Amino acid sequence: xxxxxxxxxxxxxxxxxxxxxxxxxxxxxxxxxxxxxxxxxxxxxxxxxxxxxxxxxxxxxxxxxxxxxxxxxxxxxxxxxxxxxxxxxxxxxxxxxxxxxxxxxxxxxxxxxxxxxxxxxxxxxxxxxxxxxxxxxxxxxxxxxxxxxxxxxxxxxxxxxxxxxxxxxxxxxxxxxxxxxxxxxxxxxxxxxxxxxxxxxxxxxxxxxxxxxxxxxxxxxxxxxxxxxxxxxxxxxxxxxxxxxxxxxxxxxxxxxxxxxxxxxxxxxxxxxxxxxxxxxxxxxxxxxxxxxxxxxxxxxxxxxxxxxxxxxxxxxxxxxxxxxxxxxxxxxxxxxxxxxxxxxxxxxxxxxxxxxxxxxxxxxxxxxxxxxxxxxxxxxxxxxxxxxxxxxxxxxxxxxxxxxxxxxxxxxxxxxxxxxxxxxxxxxxxxxxxx
Amino acid sequence: xxxxxxxxxxxxxxxxxxxxxxxxxxxxxxxxxxxxxxxxxxxxxxxxxxxxxxxxxxxxxxxxxxxxxxxxxxxxxxxxxxxxxxxxxxxxxxxxxxxxxxxxxxxxxxxxxxxxxxxxxxxxxxxxxxxxxxxxxxxxxxxxxxxxxxxxxxxxxxxxxxxxxxxxxxxxxxxxxxxxxxxxxxxxxxxxxxxxxxxxxxxxxxxxxxxxxxxxxxxxxxxxxxxxxxxxxxxxxxxxxxxxxxxxxxxxxxxxxxxxxxxxxxxxxxxxxxxxxxxxxxxxxxxxxxxxxxxxxxxxxxxxxxxxxxxxxxxxxxxxxxxxxxxxxxxxxxxxxxxxxxxxxxxxxxxxxxxxxx
Numbered sequence: 176x177x178x179x180x181x182x183x184x185x186x187x188x189x190x191x192x193x194x195x196x197x198x199x200x201x202x203x204x205x206x207x208x209x210x211x212x213x214x215x216x217x218x219x220x221x222x223x224x225x226x227x228x229x230x231x232x233x234x235x236x237x238x239x240x241x242x243x244x245x246x247x248x249x250x251x252x253x254x255x256x257x258x259x260x261x262x263x264x265x266x267x268x269x270x271x272x273x274x275x276x277x278x279x280x281x282x283x284x285x286x287x288x289x290x291x292x293x294x295x296x297x298x299x300x301x302x303x304x305x306x307x308x309x310x311x312x313x314x315x316x317x318x319x320x321x322x323x324x325x326x327x328x329x330x331x332x333x334x335x336x337x338x339x340x341x342x343x344x345x346x347x348x349x350x351x352x353x354x355x356x357x358x359x360x361x362x363x364x365x366x367x368x369x370x371x372x373x374x375x376x377x378x379x380x381x382x383x384x385x386x387x388x389x390x391x392x393x394x395x396x397x398x399x400x401x402x403x404x405x406x407x408x409x410x411x412x413x414x415x416x417x418x419x420x421x422x423x424x425x426x427x428x429x430x431x432x433x434x435x436x437x438x439x440x441x442x443x444x445x446x447x448x449x450x451x452x453x454x455x456x457x458x459x460x461x462x463x464x465x466x467x468x469x470x471x472x473x474x475x476x477x478x479x480x481x482x483x484x485x486x487x488x489x490x491x492x493x494x495x496x497x498x499x500x501x502x503x504x505x506x507x508x509x510x511x512x513x514x515x516x517x518x519x520x521x522x523x524x525x526x527x528x529x530x531x532x533x534x535x536x537x538x539x540x541x542x543x544x545x546x547x548x549x550x551x552x553x554x555x556x557x558x559x560x561x562x563x564x565x566x567x568x569x570x571x572x573x574x575x576x577x578x579x580x581x582x583x584x585x586x587x588x589x590x591x592x593x594x595x596x597x598x599x600x601x602x603x604x605x606x607x608x609x610x611x
Numbered sequence: 612x613x614x615x616x617x618x619x620x621x622x623x624x625x626x627x628x629x630x631x632x633x634x635x636x637x638x639x640x641x642x643x644x645x646x647x648x649x650x651x652x653x654x655x656x657x658x659x660x661x662x663x664x665x666x667x668x669x670x671x672x673x674x675x676x677x678x679x680x681x682x683x684x685x686x687x688x689x690x691x692x693x694x695x696x697x698x699x700x701x702x703x704x705x706x707x708x709x710x711x712x713x714x715x716x717x718x719x720x721x722x723x724x725x726x727x728x729x730x731x732x733x734x735x736x737x738x739x740x741x742x743x744x745x746x747x748x749x750x751x752x753x754x755x756x757x758x759x760x761x762x763x764x765x766x767x768x769x770x771x772x773x774x775x776x777x778x779x780x781x782x783x784x785x786x787x788x789x790x791x792x793x794x795x796x797x798x799x800x801x802x803x804x805x806x807x808x809x810x811x812x813x814x815x816x817x818x819x820x821x822x823x824x825x826x827x828x829x830x831x832x833x834x835x836x837x838x839x840x841x842x843x844x845x846x847x848x849x850x851x852x853x854x855x856x857x858x859x860x861x862x863x864x865x866x867x868x869x870x871x872x873x874x875x876x877x878x879x880x881x882x883x884x885x886x887x888x889x890x891x892x893x894x895x896x897x898x899x900x901x902x903x904x905x906x907x908x909x910x911x912x913x914x915x916x917x918x919x920x921x922x923x924x925x926x927x928x929x930x931x932x933x934x935x936x937x938x939x940x941x942x943x944x945x946x947x948x949x950x951x952x953x954x955x956x957x958x959x960x961x962x963x964x965x966x967x968x969x
Contacts (some may be wrong), residue, residue, distance in 0.1 A: 184669025186873040209664045220874030227668040525875050 179228055180236075180248035181212070188221055192244045193217040194392060195237045196487070197519050200250075201323055204232045212250055214519070215243075218391060230254030239519075240486060318345040329354045391486035404547050407463065412545040413594055414581035417602045418566055423576040425608050429506075439508045442578065443481070443535050446558050447505050448532060449604035451477055451498050453597045460597045461530050462553040464587045471588045480529030481509065481548060483516040484538075491549060492521045493529035537561060543579035554584040554594065556601070578605070620862060621831040623838040626890040628898025633830075636841040642904040645697040648689060648836050649896045650914045652681040655705035656893065657918035658714045661925055662704075662721070666871045670929055671721040675702045675876040679834070679866030682892025684769075684798050685709060686839025687861070690847055691767060693735065696757075698750040701739040702799075706769065710736045714921060715928040726940055739814055744770060744777030747796065751783045754792035754850075765850035767795040767843075773804025775820070776812045782859075793850035795843065796821075796858045797835060801865035808877040821858035833863030834892040892922050895909070938965040 183193060196214040200206055209225040212232075234251040237243045251366045284299035318326070318333055322345055326333050329350060336353045338345035372388060385410040387586045390398055404410075422445050429440045452462040454477055462473040479497035483490045492515070494500070494508045517519050532549050537560035580601060620632030630638070640648070659677050666674040677684060680702070688709025691697065697727050699706055707717050712729050719725035720739060727738035740746035750768030774780055775798055787794050800817055802809050809817070820885060821828020827849075831842045835919045839861055846857035864887040900906040941952050961966040 182669065184667065186667055186669075188673060209661075219872055220868075220877075222667065222871075222874075224667050225664045227670075366863075522881065524881055 176253055178233060178251050179230075179251045181224075181227055181250045181252065183215070183243045183245050183247055183249045184224075185245045186215075186224070187217050187219040190217045190219070190245055192242050194487075195239050195241050195249075196221055198235060199223075200232050200235075201320075202232055203236060206230065206232060206252065206520070216392065224249070226252065228254050229251040252587050265444065272484060274457075306339070317343055322347055322350060326350045326353075363467050393490070397489055400550055404550055407466070408548050408549075408585045409587055410548050410583050411586045411594070412581055412583040413591070413593065413598055414543055414545075414577050414579055415598055415602050416577055417605050418568075418575045419561060419578050419605045420576045422605045422608050423561065424529070426554060429502075435506075436504070438503065439510045440506055441509075442558065442561055443533065444502070444506045444509060445480055445608055446533060446535075446580070446601070447481075447494070447497065447603040448502055448508060448608075450479065450533060450556060451500075451505075452604055453600040454531065456600055457593060457597045459589060459593050460554050460584070462588065463530075463551050464585050474530045476530070478528050478530045480532035480552070481512055482546075483513055483521075483536035484534065485516045485521070486519060490516045490526065491529065491532060492516055492525040493532075499583060532556070533558065537578070543581050545581060546583050548583050550587055552585075553589055554582055554597070556598075557581045557583075580605075619818060619830040621829060621838050621842055622835050624832075624833060624835045624895055624899060626834070628865070628895045628902060630899070630903075634838070634842075636838065638837045638841060639844075640837060640840065644689075644936065645837070645896065646900060646906060646910070647949055648685055648840075649893065649900060651685045651688070651705065651709060652836065652893050652896065653914050654918045654921050655681050655685065655708050657922050658708065658717070658925060659704055660719055661922040663867075663871065665926065665929055666720070666721070667891075671718060671871075672723050672872050673721050673870055673872065674718075675870045676867035677702050677704050677867075679864050679887065679891070680799055680801060681705050682861050683833035683839050683861035684837040685892075686836035687767070687769075687843045687859075689840050690843035692764070692847070694762075694764045695735065695847065696750075696753055696764065696766045696861060697736045698746040698753070698766065699737065699739055700743075700746060700769050700771065700774065701741055702771070703739075703769045707734075707736060712735045712736060714925045715932070718925070718929055719932065722929060722932055726943065744774040744779035744783075746770065747774070747777075747780045747783040748786075749844050750794050750796075751787045751790075751792050754787065754794040754856075755790055757793055758790070763851045765793045765795060765847045767797055767847065769797050769799065769934070770811040771804065772800040772802065772812065772817060773807070774798075775817055776804065781824075782822040783898065784820070784826075785854075787856040788966065791853070791855040793853070794856045794881075795846045795850055796856060797843065797861065798858065799861045799863055801833075801863050803869065803875075803879070805869045805873065806875075808879075816860070818858060818860035824858075826856045826858065828858040828860065830860045830862055833861030834887075834890045834895070836892055836896060850884075918921075938967070 186193070193215040194217075196216045198213050199211045200213070206212065206226045206229065208227070208229050211223045211591065212226050213224050214221055215224060216353050230252040231254075232250060233253045236248045236250065244251060317338060317340075323333065325347055326336070326345075331350050331353045333345055333350075335351050336345050339349055340346040362541065372394070373386060376382075388394070422442060426440045426442065429435055429438075458475075461477055462471055465472050476496055477498040478495050479494040480491045480493040483492065492512050493514055494505070497505065497508070500508060512525070515525070529549065529552060531552055532546075532555040534544075534546050534555060535558045536544055538557055540560050542562070543559040544556045544557050548555055557580065561576050561578045561579075563574050564577040565572055566577060567573075568575070581597065582594060582598050621636060622631055623633075623636060623638050625631050653715065656678065662671060662674045663676055664745055665671050684705035688706040693711070697706065703884065704717050708714070712734050716729040719728040729736070729738070731737045737746065737749065740749070747768050747770055750766045754766040757766065768783075770780060784796070786792065787796070798817055800809055804812055809907055816830060818828035818830040827846075829842050829846070831838050833839060846859055849857055851854070864883075865875075866887065897911065938956060939958050944952055956965070956967075960967060
């Protein structure tokens, strides 16, 4: 048995580091040659890294979201290949003509020979009967991939769980039982608190006095887009509080319908329907100010952008041709869109050509906000959290479900009257959602 | 757009693997030939995927994938005769395979252990040209040499739609036309010059440039190896007979990235890739072979296994390749000693990156 580190290679001609996006394997997994181990994001692209070794994964050296330096260990794989002792050394890397290479050892330019003893004929150890899994030091956990995924979502360390399934395998029920009580009520994903700018500190004394963070990746995308938005488009905002008790009741009945068990309904579903309906009545809101062409472009379709709080940061994918969707179609599209964003599967194509945007800050427990206008659109709607509030109905004070919605618009071509009409229309829709 | 792309397209095999006759050509290949062509495409694709994996594992500095262009390259490679001289760019791995170049040789440049990878005169196949369009001039110069030697051979040069915008390429067209040089210009239009769509670079179809310069131009379905073979064979015959140059535009699609440093999802739509996936050159040959020639699953499986063996051997050969002394790069710049080259040698030694060879 030999353990070998797969060092992060320079996959893009002169990269010095890359971010881990998604692990495709976990500790204990058996991998074959060229099986995809991980997606990494460099300054140039998101790429898949295939395994150079056959064997069992015994360690992942970085978490999703971590930045790893080129030449640092990414994953350790234990295989059954006899190797020269020199292999475990980690070669230093240095700049060569194209990108980075392995540094010469002393003055002998032959460092590549270290790996040359890998014999492909002996490298096939992917027979399922090979007892590697039970002998590996960190690979004793038995659990199916969906169960591992569940454990990850629930923040459960599988090594601490007793399996009750066949051969001691850990089942979904075992994982659910092991979920710490507070985890079910704590803010949703544990990663949410760590992905923002600046690491969470255990105490103020920890580490350096300043943490310097490179502005790149999604951070740079957000910075550039917001700067250009602020500097190019004069923006104004307005807001309204709405009694959405009827919307809340409607959602409850949809959720209770067993025919729709696979769909997720939230206030956002009906807000999206309201936005599409408003844009049909007032097309001017679904438009953008094309300064280069000296024209206002009014869209006869709506690609409805949704700001999603993904693991990697803020993403704004859009539902293509949202104007064509009925309520169920919208629920399905929004579920799919947010799932894909949270799983890191959103493509640049899904983020391109949005025509109107909704940002939903309700899940954070925030009442309202004045959002910034995404480039290439005319307006963005913000939905706050739905709260029980005192409300006056027929001169009586009653408790109703109330939400604040606000909208920022490009005041170069959209005036206050149009924006007000749109927001009032959306409010009316949510106050009494039509039966459709 | 679609109508323009189909304009003049020569095709003998539809994407579904049905024989068609679009243009004035007929297929002259028998079932054995078709099967061998299929085998060459499958093995080329496997070499390519192994090279991509090796790059992702840090064993190659860079790789330019040919994925999707196997039909154009194998069709053209088959049309060549041993005495013809080929000038490739950096993506013609399937042509190199047809010329008998060992796969490990193709990867040497990309592992930075050689500035070439093989002896050009052993295979009549030049080393890869990285500088866009430079090889087009070389090919015309070589063709003019063939003329002066009085030989009945031809040269064929490979370049892409991006290189078609280079001054070198267009000057080479002028020279070839003026001297009636025995050269075939084989342009693989894979739709993108890195990220720039061909429709941005050329407002009219590329094959129409031939007549503009005074020689024939043909547009062939680059994912149809049967058509590519016939069109190229005829163009090479013309060149050898002294009838001058021909431009062939093989209309195809680069299914992968420009190189391993590139992210094509930033500039093209997934729907286009899916559309072209249905036009795959290997799948259409497979459909023809099983329908018309009764080729069984077992024989396809044999080819797949052979390709796996080629990939396994390629991997072990690459991992065994030792870094060479970087000083070697100075050895082939000039035929004789040159003060600037000597200066370069001294600088590299001073920087500690090389050591004196003799």
